[in-house]
Amino acid sequence: MPDEILEMATSILTMDDPRHQKVRKLVSSVFTPKRVKLIEEQIANQARLIVEAIRDKGEVEFVHAVSARLPLWTISEMIGIPEDRRQEVVEAANAMVGWGDDDTIAESDSATVMLNGIVALHGACQDVIDARREKPENDLITALLRAEVDGQHLTDDEIRAFFVLLCVAGNDTTKQTTTHTLRALTDHPAQRDWLLADYDARIGPAIEEFVRWASPVMTFRRTALERFELGGQVIEPGDKVTMFYSSGNRDETVVDRPREFDITRTPGPHVAFGGGGVHYCLGSHLAKAQLRSIFRELYTQIPDIRAVGEPKYLVSTFINGIQEQRCEFTPR
Numbered sequence: 001m002p003d004e005i006l007e008m009a010t011s012i013l014t015m016d017d018p019r020h021q022k023v024r025k026l027v028s029s030v031f032t033p034k035r036v037k038l039i040e041e042q043i044a045n046q047a048r049l050i051v052e053a054i055r056d057k058g059e060v061e062f063v064h065a066v067s068a069r070l071p072l073w074t075i076s077e078m079i080g081i082p083e084d085r086r087q088e089v090v091e092a093a094n095a096m097v098g099w100g101d102d103d104t105i106a107e108s109d110s111a112t113v114m115l116n117g118i119v120a121l122h123g124a125c126q127d128v129i130d131a132r133r134e135k136p137e138n139d140l141i142t143a144l145l146r147a148e149v150d151g152q153h154l155t156d157d158e159i160r161a162f163f164v165l166l167c168v169a170g171n172d173t174t175k176q177t178t179t180h181t182l183r184a185l186t187d188h189p190a191q192r193d194w195l196l197a198d199y200d201a202r203i204g205p206a207i208e209e210f211v212r213w214a215s216p217v218m219t220f221r222r223t224a225l226e227r228f229e230l231g232g233q234v235i236e237p238g239d240k241v242t243m244f245y246s247s248g249n250r251d252e253t254v255v256d257r258p259r260e261f262d263i264t265r266t267p268g269p270h271v272a273f274g275g276g277g278v279h280y281c282l283g284s285h286l287a288k289a290q291l292r293s294i295f296r297e298l299y300t301q302i303p304d305i306r307a308v309g310e311p312k313y314l315v316s317t318f319i320n321g322i323q324e325q326r327c328e329f330t331p332r
């Protein structure tokens with residue numbers, strides 16, 4: 001991918017300081033634990049509606065009916081995506097992570113699929129930008145239009161790139177974690193019962209295991225700025241280095257029994273949200289709030305929900321994705 005095209009999609013994710021820090025600061029206040037707490041009730045309410053919509057069915061395809069819906073709603077509300085554009089936005093965001101998958105590519109090719117996704121997201125964002133210039137609202141796009149970095153407003157190009165990053169980062173990751181977790185808790189019913197016996201006290205540490213287990217972002221590639229030796233391998237400045245988060249999360253020198261899903265473990269360090277550097281996931285608190293709400297609703301309204309059959313995986317070197325997963329439960 002040419003740099004110009006990647007820049008249209010990555011925003012702060014691929015910026016270096018000092019600009020990275022300044023632009024990240026424009027939105028970071030919206031993602032703090034305190035701010036997430038303020039919207040947690042709305043997220044919980046939305047999670048309730050999502051589960052209410054399926055609870056009399058007895059069987060659904062879980063990814064579309066449940067996992068995808070809460071992240072899409074949450075990020076759309078925060079950014080300010082109108083309801084009639086949300087489906088289009090989520091499909092374009094899916095294309096951005098599906099460029100290695102034959103089903104997603106269909107008759108096209110990876111570069112075209114990715115480019116089409118970027119173009120669709122930029123188009124949707126520009127419409128929101130134009131609308132907010134006319135009539136500001138209480139959302140992120142309005143805030144970004146007003147914001148200044150070094151005395152200058154962000155350009156529309158920059159706002160659109162931010163939009164693409166938030167739509168992709170905010171949708172797929174939490175969606176995949178939800179589906180992987182349903183599968184894991186189906187395979188480990190004793191752990192599910194243990195969780196439900198004291199949900200509020202146990203869900204926090206359990207979520208750390210959900211994301212470690214799912215490791216929805218498998219890899220990122222960075223460019224080394226300094227010489228560094230790691231495991232006997234010398235990395236020189238300018239070397240391109242790929243980090244395998246899913247491997248780090250199964251590092252037997254750090255995690256006890258790393259290949260076992262165990263929500264009763266005292267959570268140790270994991271790198272599912274990154275390694276704790278300046279690019280550490282901005283949405284981690286938001287993701288956790290969504291996971292807390294959706295599993296509370298699922299196990300309250302349809303407690304015997306379970307994944308059935310084999311999932312349809314996404315073919316990707318980037319996202320540990322499940323495209324489809326059937327689930328069953330006693331209808332209410």
Ligand code: HEM
Binds near residue numbers: 012013171245280
């Ligand atoms: C389980 C869910 C999630 C996982 C596993 C995840 C994972 C990650 C990872 C691995 C990074 C890169 C960290 C680094 O390079 O050090 C990242 C960055 C980022 N994530 Fe998340 N993410 C999740 C949910 C979200 C959500 C809900 C949002 C909401 C908008 C979000 C927004 C971002 C942004 C904006 C960045 C770039 C931060 C920067 O470059 O300064 N993520 N995420």
